[in-house]
Amino acid sequence: MTPDAGLSGAQWRKSSYSGGGNDCVEIAFVDGGAAVRDSKDPEGGAFRLPASGWQGLLAAVRAGGPARG
Template identity: 65%
Template sequence: MTDMELSGLTWRKSSYSGGGNDCVEVAFTGDGAALRDSKNPTAGALAVPAAEWDVLLEAARAGVLNPH
């Protein structure tokens, strides 16, 4: 995504983030989602198509992504 496209998005952090700047932010696009590092928001973002976003959420909810 271009800087212009990224600047027009509404970025959100999880309510579980604790309010710090050490988490991932997400913005929903017309065809999926974009993810960026809250510590360095100008470094760019990873665009994820809607189908892959759904798979990512499913894995997170199932605990597959939990490092503990």
């Protein structure tokens, strides 16, 4: 992945379940969806999901299975 200049002002946050380490993903809510990046490599880039993709990912994680859609 390459850094996305459009995310330079994004407000990144980690889950409260991350345990304070650097071994999780970070999320930023951006225009019409969300961006996700690796907390160990914040300059390594991020991928964006539309709002429907973010909701599908959350539903799959909660259900313990793969995302569909």
